[in-house]
Amino acid sequence: MSANGDESLLALVREDLRGFGGYASARSQSFQGEVWLNANESPWANPADGSGGNRRYPDPQPQALCERLAGLYGCSPEQLLVGRGSDEAIDLLVRALCVPGRDAVVVTPPVFGMYAVSTRLQNAPLVEVPLRDTEAGFIADMDAIAAAALQSRARLVFLCSPSNPTGGTIALEDIAALAERLHGHALVVVDEAYGEFSDLPSAIGLMARRSNIAVLRTLSKAHALAAARIGSLIADAALIRVLRACQAPYPLPGPCVQLALAGLDEAAQALTRQRVRLLKAERMQLQAALVRLPGVCRVYPSQGNYLLVRFDDAEQAFRSLLTAGVVVRDQRAAPQLGDALRISIGTPEQNARVLAALSAQEIAA
Known part of the structure:
Protein backbone atom coordinates (compact mmCIF):
# COMPACT_ATOMS: atom_id res chain seq x y z
CA MET A 1 0.00 0.00 0.00
CA ASP A 265 -5.33 -28.84 11.09
CA GLU A 266 -6.06 -30.43 7.72
CA ALA A 267 -8.28 -33.20 9.06
CA ALA A 268 -10.33 -30.84 11.20
CA GLN A 269 -10.79 -28.37 8.34
CA ALA A 270 -11.92 -31.16 6.01
CA LEU A 271 -14.54 -32.22 8.56
CA THR A 272 -15.62 -28.59 9.00
CA ARG A 273 -16.19 -28.23 5.27
CA GLN A 274 -18.21 -31.44 5.24
CA ARG A 275 -20.36 -30.24 8.13
CA VAL A 276 -20.92 -26.87 6.50
CA ARG A 277 -22.24 -28.63 3.39
CA LEU A 278 -24.57 -30.73 5.56
CA LEU A 279 -25.78 -27.68 7.46
CA LYS A 280 -26.54 -25.78 4.26
CA ALA A 281 -28.58 -28.72 3.01
CA GLU A 282 -30.43 -28.88 6.33
CA ARG A 283 -31.04 -25.12 6.15
CA MET A 284 -32.74 -25.54 2.79
CA GLN A 285 -34.85 -28.48 3.97
CA LEU A 286 -35.87 -26.80 7.22
CA GLN A 287 -36.83 -23.62 5.38
CA ALA A 288 -39.03 -25.56 2.96
CA ALA A 289 -40.69 -27.49 5.79
CA LEU A 290 -41.33 -24.39 7.93
CA VAL A 291 -43.00 -22.57 5.05
CA ARG A 292 -45.61 -25.34 4.85
CA LEU A 293 -46.57 -25.14 8.53
CA PRO A 294 -49.80 -23.35 9.51
CA GLY A 295 -49.05 -20.34 11.69
CA VAL A 296 -45.79 -19.54 9.92
CA CYS A 297 -46.09 -16.19 8.14
CA ARG A 298 -42.69 -15.99 6.52
CA VAL A 299 -39.29 -17.68 6.49
CA TYR A 300 -36.53 -15.38 5.30
CA PRO A 301 -33.83 -16.64 2.96
CA SER A 302 -30.59 -17.07 4.85
CA GLN A 303 -26.89 -17.39 4.10
CA GLY A 304 -26.12 -18.04 7.79
CA ASN A 305 -26.56 -21.08 10.02
CA TYR A 306 -30.01 -19.90 11.13
CA LEU A 307 -33.43 -18.93 9.83
CA LEU A 308 -35.50 -15.90 10.76
CA VAL A 309 -39.16 -16.89 10.98
CA ARG A 310 -42.30 -14.77 11.44
CA PHE A 311 -45.31 -16.36 13.15
CA ASP A 312 -48.99 -15.55 13.54
CA ASP A 313 -48.42 -16.10 17.26
CA ALA A 314 -44.71 -15.96 18.06
CA GLU A 315 -45.34 -16.32 21.80
CA GLN A 316 -47.20 -19.59 21.31
CA ALA A 317 -44.50 -20.87 18.96
CA PHE A 318 -41.76 -19.93 21.42
CA ARG A 319 -43.56 -21.65 24.31
CA SER A 320 -44.32 -24.77 22.26
CA LEU A 321 -40.66 -25.12 21.41
CA LEU A 322 -39.63 -24.62 25.04
CA THR A 323 -42.13 -27.26 26.15
CA ALA A 324 -40.47 -29.64 23.69
CA GLY A 325 -37.06 -28.76 25.14
CA VAL A 326 -36.01 -26.61 22.19
CA VAL A 327 -34.57 -23.16 22.91
CA VAL A 328 -34.54 -20.63 20.06
CA ARG A 329 -33.70 -16.92 19.99
CA ASP A 330 -36.63 -14.60 20.66
CA GLN A 331 -36.24 -11.61 18.33
CA ARG A 332 -39.48 -9.81 19.21
CA ALA A 333 -37.70 -6.94 20.99
CA ALA A 334 -35.61 -6.14 17.89
CA PRO A 335 -36.69 -3.40 15.45
CA GLN A 336 -39.13 -4.65 12.79
CA LEU A 337 -39.19 -8.16 14.29
CA GLY A 338 -42.13 -8.08 16.69
CA ASP A 339 -43.40 -11.47 15.50
CA ALA A 340 -40.11 -13.25 14.77
CA LEU A 341 -37.93 -16.01 16.18
CA ARG A 342 -34.44 -16.97 15.03
CA ILE A 343 -33.89 -20.71 14.76
CA SER A 344 -30.32 -22.01 14.53
CA ILE A 345 -29.81 -24.94 12.18
CA GLY A 346 -29.08 -28.08 14.19
CA THR A 347 -28.49 -31.71 13.38
CA PRO A 348 -31.13 -33.47 11.25
CA GLU A 349 -32.59 -34.93 14.45
CA GLN A 350 -32.73 -31.54 16.17
CA ASN A 351 -34.35 -29.91 13.15
CA ALA A 352 -36.96 -32.65 13.06
CA ARG A 353 -37.69 -31.92 16.73
CA VAL A 354 -38.30 -28.26 15.88
CA LEU A 355 -40.78 -29.20 13.16
CA ALA A 356 -42.53 -31.72 15.40
CA ALA A 357 -42.98 -29.17 18.19
CA LEU A 358 -44.38 -26.51 15.86
CA SER A 359 -46.65 -29.05 14.13
CA ALA A 360 -47.95 -30.28 17.51
CA GLN A 361 -48.95 -26.76 18.55
CA GLU A 362 -51.16 -26.47 15.48
CA ILE A 363 -52.83 -29.80 16.18
CA ALA A 364 -53.45 -28.75 19.79
CA ALA A 365 -54.88 -25.44 18.64
Whole structure:
Protein backbone atom coordinates (compact mmCIF):
# COMPACT_ATOMS: atom_id res chain seq x y z
CA MET A 1 0.00 0.00 0.00
CA SER A 2 1.16 3.50 -0.74
CA ALA A 3 2.13 5.95 1.94
CA ASN A 4 -0.89 8.04 1.03
CA GLY A 5 -3.14 5.05 1.64
CA ASP A 6 -1.65 4.54 5.11
CA GLU A 7 -2.03 8.23 5.94
CA SER A 8 -5.67 8.42 4.89
CA LEU A 9 -6.50 5.36 6.97
CA LEU A 10 -4.52 6.38 10.03
CA ALA A 11 -6.22 9.78 9.92
CA LEU A 12 -9.35 7.92 11.07
CA VAL A 13 -7.63 6.88 14.30
CA ARG A 14 -8.16 9.07 17.36
CA GLU A 15 -5.59 11.86 17.34
CA ASP A 16 -4.30 10.96 20.81
CA LEU A 17 -3.69 7.32 19.83
CA ARG A 18 -1.83 7.73 16.54
CA GLY A 19 1.57 7.48 18.22
CA PHE A 20 0.41 5.36 21.16
CA GLY A 21 2.85 2.58 21.99
CA GLY A 22 0.66 0.64 24.41
CA TYR A 23 1.90 -1.59 27.22
CA ALA A 24 5.18 -3.40 26.59
CA SER A 25 4.56 -6.78 28.22
CA ALA A 26 7.31 -9.24 29.05
CA ARG A 27 6.27 -11.41 26.10
CA SER A 28 6.22 -8.52 23.64
CA GLN A 29 10.01 -8.21 23.84
CA SER A 30 12.22 -10.54 21.81
CA PHE A 31 14.87 -12.09 24.02
CA GLN A 32 16.62 -15.46 23.98
CA GLY A 33 17.45 -17.28 27.17
CA GLU A 34 17.14 -20.45 29.23
CA VAL A 35 16.14 -19.00 32.58
CA TRP A 36 13.17 -16.65 32.26
CA LEU A 37 12.91 -14.30 35.22
CA ASN A 38 11.43 -11.23 33.54
CA ALA A 39 7.67 -11.62 34.14
CA ASN A 40 7.34 -12.43 37.85
CA GLU A 41 5.91 -15.86 37.01
CA SER A 42 5.98 -18.78 39.41
CA PRO A 43 9.09 -20.95 39.05
CA TRP A 44 6.90 -24.02 39.75
CA ALA A 45 3.92 -25.37 37.86
CA ASN A 46 0.46 -25.59 39.34
CA PRO A 47 -0.36 -29.16 40.47
CA ALA A 48 -3.25 -29.23 37.98
CA ASP A 49 -0.98 -28.28 35.09
CA GLY A 50 0.41 -31.52 33.72
CA SER A 51 2.59 -29.91 31.07
CA GLY A 52 3.82 -27.10 33.29
CA GLY A 53 3.50 -24.65 30.42
CA ASN A 54 0.63 -22.66 31.88
CA ARG A 55 2.77 -20.95 34.49
CA ARG A 56 4.12 -18.75 31.69
CA TYR A 57 2.25 -15.85 30.12
CA PRO A 58 1.16 -16.63 26.56
CA ASP A 59 2.32 -14.91 23.39
CA PRO A 60 0.10 -11.83 22.80
CA GLN A 61 -0.23 -12.75 19.08
CA PRO A 62 0.80 -16.40 18.73
CA GLN A 63 2.82 -16.72 15.54
CA ALA A 64 1.72 -20.25 14.66
CA LEU A 65 -1.97 -19.38 15.08
CA CYS A 66 -1.65 -16.10 13.20
CA GLU A 67 0.03 -17.87 10.29
CA ARG A 68 -2.62 -20.61 10.27
CA LEU A 69 -5.45 -18.08 10.28
CA ALA A 70 -3.78 -15.91 7.66
CA GLY A 71 -3.57 -18.94 5.39
CA LEU A 72 -7.20 -19.78 6.08
CA TYR A 73 -8.46 -16.28 5.32
CA GLY A 74 -6.10 -15.38 2.50
CA CYS A 75 -4.25 -12.47 4.08
CA SER A 76 -0.79 -11.82 5.53
CA PRO A 77 -0.11 -12.25 9.27
CA GLU A 78 0.63 -8.50 9.42
CA GLN A 79 -2.98 -7.83 8.42
CA LEU A 80 -4.37 -9.99 11.21
CA LEU A 81 -5.31 -9.19 14.80
CA VAL A 82 -6.36 -12.19 16.89
CA GLY A 83 -8.39 -11.64 20.03
CA ARG A 84 -11.19 -12.78 22.30
CA GLY A 85 -13.85 -13.41 19.69
CA SER A 86 -15.11 -10.80 17.27
CA ASP A 87 -16.44 -8.85 20.27
CA GLU A 88 -12.98 -7.69 21.31
CA ALA A 89 -12.15 -6.48 17.80
CA ILE A 90 -15.43 -4.54 17.62
CA ASP A 91 -14.68 -2.87 20.94
CA LEU A 92 -11.08 -2.07 19.95
CA LEU A 93 -12.20 -0.47 16.70
CA VAL A 94 -14.73 1.77 18.42
CA ARG A 95 -12.29 2.81 21.15
CA ALA A 96 -9.40 3.43 18.77
CA LEU A 97 -11.30 5.35 16.10
CA CYS A 98 -14.06 7.22 17.93
CA VAL A 99 -13.55 10.21 20.20
CA PRO A 100 -16.33 10.05 22.84
CA GLY A 101 -19.19 12.39 22.08
CA ARG A 102 -17.86 13.25 18.61
CA ASP A 103 -17.19 10.41 16.18
CA ALA A 104 -20.24 8.40 15.17
CA VAL A 105 -20.79 4.72 14.36
CA VAL A 106 -23.30 3.60 11.72
CA VAL A 107 -25.21 0.31 12.17
CA THR A 108 -28.05 -1.36 10.28
CA PRO A 109 -30.73 -2.76 12.62
CA PRO A 110 -32.03 -5.34 13.12
CA VAL A 111 -28.47 -6.56 13.55
CA PHE A 112 -25.94 -8.00 16.01
CA GLY A 113 -26.19 -5.96 19.19
CA MET A 114 -22.51 -5.68 20.12
CA TYR A 115 -21.87 -2.83 17.66
CA ALA A 116 -24.34 -0.66 19.58
CA VAL A 117 -23.10 -1.86 22.98
CA SER A 118 -19.47 -0.96 22.22
CA THR A 119 -20.57 2.37 20.77
CA ARG A 120 -22.56 3.23 23.89
CA LEU A 121 -19.70 2.23 26.20
CA GLN A 122 -17.46 4.63 24.29
CA ASN A 123 -20.13 7.36 24.46
CA ALA A 124 -19.95 7.68 20.69
CA PRO A 125 -23.00 8.78 18.68
CA LEU A 126 -24.91 5.80 17.27
CA VAL A 127 -26.52 6.28 13.84
CA GLU A 128 -29.05 3.66 12.74
CA VAL A 129 -29.91 3.01 9.10
CA PRO A 130 -32.54 0.25 9.25
CA LEU A 131 -32.47 -2.67 6.87
CA ARG A 132 -35.32 -2.63 4.34
CA ASP A 133 -37.77 -5.53 4.46
CA THR A 134 -38.40 -6.49 0.84
CA GLU A 135 -39.78 -9.46 -1.08
CA ALA A 136 -36.20 -10.70 -1.43
CA GLY A 137 -35.59 -10.41 2.32
CA PHE A 138 -33.94 -7.75 4.45
CA ILE A 139 -31.46 -5.67 2.46
CA ALA A 140 -29.04 -2.89 3.35
CA ASP A 141 -29.78 0.53 1.87
CA MET A 142 -26.25 1.40 0.76
CA ASP A 143 -27.10 4.90 -0.46
CA ALA A 144 -28.73 5.73 2.86
CA ILE A 145 -25.77 4.26 4.75
CA ALA A 146 -23.30 6.40 2.80
CA ALA A 147 -25.38 9.54 3.28
CA ALA A 148 -25.80 8.91 7.02
CA ALA A 149 -22.09 8.23 7.49
CA LEU A 150 -21.06 11.42 5.70
CA GLN A 151 -23.69 13.58 7.39
CA SER A 152 -22.84 12.32 10.90
CA ARG A 153 -19.07 12.36 10.26
CA ALA A 154 -18.95 8.70 11.23
CA ARG A 155 -15.62 6.97 11.66
CA LEU A 156 -17.03 3.43 11.52
CA VAL A 157 -19.70 1.66 9.48
CA PHE A 158 -20.55 -1.90 10.55
CA LEU A 159 -22.02 -4.18 7.89
CA CYS A 160 -23.05 -7.70 8.88
CA SER A 161 -22.92 -10.09 5.91
CA PRO A 162 -24.48 -12.62 6.31
CA SER A 163 -26.53 -10.45 8.61
CA ASN A 164 -27.50 -11.69 12.06
CA PRO A 165 -30.43 -12.26 12.57
CA THR A 166 -31.90 -11.66 9.11
CA GLY A 167 -29.59 -13.91 7.07
CA GLY A 168 -29.14 -11.51 4.15
CA THR A 169 -25.85 -10.68 2.43
CA ILE A 170 -24.35 -7.64 0.72
CA ALA A 171 -22.80 -7.92 -2.74
CA LEU A 172 -19.07 -7.30 -2.89
CA GLU A 173 -19.45 -4.59 -5.51
CA ASP A 174 -21.80 -2.70 -3.18
CA ILE A 175 -19.30 -2.95 -0.32
CA ALA A 176 -16.50 -1.72 -2.58
CA ALA A 177 -18.62 1.19 -3.82
CA LEU A 178 -19.49 2.21 -0.26
CA ALA A 179 -15.82 2.10 0.77
CA GLU A 180 -14.94 4.27 -2.21
CA ARG A 181 -17.56 6.86 -1.24
CA LEU A 182 -16.33 6.87 2.36
CA HIS A 183 -12.60 6.87 1.57
CA GLY A 184 -10.89 9.27 3.96
CA HIS A 185 -14.07 9.52 6.06
CA ALA A 186 -14.87 6.12 7.59
CA LEU A 187 -13.73 2.54 7.93
CA VAL A 188 -16.20 -0.01 6.52
CA VAL A 189 -16.16 -3.11 8.75
CA VAL A 190 -17.71 -6.24 7.25
CA ASP A 191 -18.67 -8.79 9.91
CA GLU A 192 -18.34 -12.23 8.31
CA ALA A 193 -18.93 -14.32 11.42
CA TYR A 194 -21.16 -16.57 9.30
CA GLY A 195 -19.09 -16.31 6.12
CA GLU A 196 -18.41 -20.04 5.89
CA PHE A 197 -22.13 -20.67 5.38
CA SER A 198 -22.47 -18.08 2.61
CA ASP A 199 -22.23 -18.57 -1.14
CA LEU A 200 -20.56 -15.16 -1.54
CA PRO A 201 -16.77 -14.66 -1.53
CA SER A 202 -15.19 -12.84 1.39
CA ALA A 203 -14.77 -9.07 1.36
CA ILE A 204 -11.12 -9.70 2.27
CA GLY A 205 -10.50 -9.81 -1.47
CA LEU A 206 -11.49 -6.14 -1.73
CA MET A 207 -8.86 -4.89 0.70
CA ALA A 208 -6.02 -4.73 -1.82
CA ARG A 209 -7.89 -1.91 -3.60
CA ARG A 210 -9.78 -0.38 -0.65
CA SER A 211 -7.66 0.32 2.43
CA ASN A 212 -10.71 1.44 4.42
CA ILE A 213 -12.29 -2.03 4.45
CA ALA A 214 -11.81 -4.37 7.41
CA VAL A 215 -13.28 -7.84 7.93
CA LEU A 216 -14.26 -9.72 11.09
CA ARG A 217 -14.01 -13.53 11.24
CA THR A 218 -14.46 -16.03 14.06
CA LEU A 219 -13.84 -19.65 15.00
CA SER A 220 -17.06 -19.71 17.06
CA LYS A 221 -19.50 -20.77 14.34
CA ALA A 222 -18.47 -23.08 11.50
CA HIS A 223 -15.31 -24.21 13.33
CA ALA A 224 -17.27 -25.13 16.50
CA LEU A 225 -14.83 -23.43 18.91
CA ALA A 226 -17.14 -20.90 20.57
CA ALA A 227 -15.80 -21.61 24.07
CA ALA A 228 -12.23 -20.93 22.94
CA ARG A 229 -13.23 -17.30 22.21
CA ILE A 230 -10.97 -16.68 19.23
CA GLY A 231 -11.84 -14.13 16.58
CA SER A 232 -9.88 -12.21 13.99
CA LEU A 233 -9.85 -8.77 12.46
CA ILE A 234 -8.31 -8.51 9.01
CA ALA A 235 -7.37 -4.96 8.05
CA ASP A 236 -4.58 -2.79 6.67
CA ALA A 237 -1.32 -3.57 8.48
CA ALA A 238 -0.95 0.05 9.66
CA LEU A 239 -4.32 -0.09 11.43
CA ILE A 240 -3.52 -3.52 12.89
CA ARG A 241 -0.38 -2.06 14.50
CA VAL A 242 -2.47 0.65 16.16
CA LEU A 243 -5.01 -1.84 17.47
CA ARG A 244 -2.34 -4.16 18.83
CA ALA A 245 -1.07 -1.25 20.92
CA CYS A 246 -4.59 -0.77 22.30
CA GLN A 247 -5.22 -4.45 23.03
CA ALA A 248 -4.85 -6.03 26.46
CA PRO A 249 -1.38 -7.60 26.95
CA TYR A 250 -2.34 -11.30 26.88
CA PRO A 251 -5.69 -11.69 25.09
CA LEU A 252 -5.45 -15.40 24.21
CA PRO A 253 -5.06 -18.13 26.86
CA GLY A 254 -2.43 -20.69 25.90
CA PRO A 255 -4.79 -23.72 26.10
CA CYS A 256 -7.23 -21.97 23.77
CA VAL A 257 -4.47 -21.34 21.25
CA GLN A 258 -3.48 -25.01 21.29
CA LEU A 259 -7.11 -26.05 20.87
CA ALA A 260 -7.48 -23.68 17.91
CA LEU A 261 -4.34 -25.00 16.24
CA ALA A 262 -5.58 -28.56 16.60
CA GLY A 263 -9.02 -27.50 15.36
CA LEU A 264 -7.50 -25.95 12.24
CA ASP A 265 -5.33 -28.84 11.09
CA GLU A 266 -6.06 -30.43 7.72
CA ALA A 267 -8.28 -33.20 9.06
CA ALA A 268 -10.33 -30.84 11.20
CA GLN A 269 -10.79 -28.37 8.34
CA ALA A 270 -11.92 -31.16 6.01
CA LEU A 271 -14.54 -32.22 8.56
CA THR A 272 -15.62 -28.59 9.00
CA ARG A 273 -16.19 -28.23 5.27
CA GLN A 274 -18.21 -31.44 5.24
CA ARG A 275 -20.36 -30.24 8.13
CA VAL A 276 -20.92 -26.87 6.50
CA ARG A 277 -22.24 -28.63 3.39
CA LEU A 278 -24.57 -30.73 5.56
CA LEU A 279 -25.78 -27.68 7.46
CA LYS A 280 -26.54 -25.78 4.26
CA ALA A 281 -28.58 -28.72 3.01
CA GLU A 282 -30.43 -28.88 6.33
CA ARG A 283 -31.04 -25.12 6.15
CA MET A 284 -32.74 -25.54 2.79
CA GLN A 285 -34.85 -28.48 3.97
CA LEU A 286 -35.87 -26.80 7.22
CA GLN A 287 -36.83 -23.62 5.38
CA ALA A 288 -39.03 -25.56 2.96
CA ALA A 289 -40.69 -27.49 5.79
CA LEU A 290 -41.33 -24.39 7.93
CA VAL A 291 -43.00 -22.57 5.05
CA ARG A 292 -45.61 -25.34 4.85
CA LEU A 293 -46.57 -25.14 8.53
CA PRO A 294 -49.80 -23.35 9.51
CA GLY A 295 -49.05 -20.34 11.69
CA VAL A 296 -45.79 -19.54 9.92
CA CYS A 297 -46.09 -16.19 8.14
CA ARG A 298 -42.69 -15.99 6.52
CA VAL A 299 -39.29 -17.68 6.49
CA TYR A 300 -36.53 -15.38 5.30
CA PRO A 301 -33.83 -16.64 2.96
CA SER A 302 -30.59 -17.07 4.85
CA GLN A 303 -26.89 -17.39 4.10
CA GLY A 304 -26.12 -18.04 7.79
CA ASN A 305 -26.56 -21.08 10.02
CA TYR A 306 -30.01 -19.90 11.13
CA LEU A 307 -33.43 -18.93 9.83
CA LEU A 308 -35.50 -15.90 10.76
CA VAL A 309 -39.16 -16.89 10.98
CA ARG A 310 -42.30 -14.77 11.44
CA PHE A 311 -45.31 -16.36 13.15
CA ASP A 312 -48.99 -15.55 13.54
CA ASP A 313 -48.42 -16.10 17.26
CA ALA A 314 -44.71 -15.96 18.06
CA GLU A 315 -45.34 -16.32 21.80
CA GLN A 316 -47.20 -19.59 21.31
CA ALA A 317 -44.50 -20.87 18.96
CA PHE A 318 -41.76 -19.93 21.42
CA ARG A 319 -43.56 -21.65 24.31
CA SER A 320 -44.32 -24.77 22.26
CA LEU A 321 -40.66 -25.12 21.41
CA LEU A 322 -39.63 -24.62 25.04
CA THR A 323 -42.13 -27.26 26.15
CA ALA A 324 -40.47 -29.64 23.69
CA GLY A 325 -37.06 -28.76 25.14
CA VAL A 326 -36.01 -26.61 22.19
CA VAL A 327 -34.57 -23.16 22.91
CA VAL A 328 -34.54 -20.63 20.06
CA ARG A 329 -33.70 -16.92 19.99
CA ASP A 330 -36.63 -14.60 20.66
CA GLN A 331 -36.24 -11.61 18.33
CA ARG A 332 -39.48 -9.81 19.21
CA ALA A 333 -37.70 -6.94 20.99
CA ALA A 334 -35.61 -6.14 17.89
CA PRO A 335 -36.69 -3.40 15.45
CA GLN A 336 -39.13 -4.65 12.79
CA LEU A 337 -39.19 -8.16 14.29
CA GLY A 338 -42.13 -8.08 16.69
CA ASP A 339 -43.40 -11.47 15.50
CA ALA A 340 -40.11 -13.25 14.77
CA LEU A 341 -37.93 -16.01 16.18
CA ARG A 342 -34.44 -16.97 15.03
CA ILE A 343 -33.89 -20.71 14.76
CA SER A 344 -30.32 -22.01 14.53
CA ILE A 345 -29.81 -24.94 12.18
CA GLY A 346 -29.08 -28.08 14.19
CA THR A 347 -28.49 -31.71 13.38
CA PRO A 348 -31.13 -33.47 11.25
CA GLU A 349 -32.59 -34.93 14.45
CA GLN A 350 -32.73 -31.54 16.17
CA ASN A 351 -34.35 -29.91 13.15
CA ALA A 352 -36.96 -32.65 13.06
CA ARG A 353 -37.69 -31.92 16.73
CA VAL A 354 -38.30 -28.26 15.88
CA LEU A 355 -40.78 -29.20 13.16
CA ALA A 356 -42.53 -31.72 15.40
CA ALA A 357 -42.98 -29.17 18.19
CA LEU A 358 -44.38 -26.51 15.86
CA SER A 359 -46.65 -29.05 14.13
CA ALA A 360 -47.95 -30.28 17.51
CA GLN A 361 -48.95 -26.76 18.55
CA GLU A 362 -51.16 -26.47 15.48
CA ILE A 363 -52.83 -29.80 16.18
CA ALA A 364 -53.45 -28.75 19.79
CA ALA A 365 -54.88 -25.44 18.64
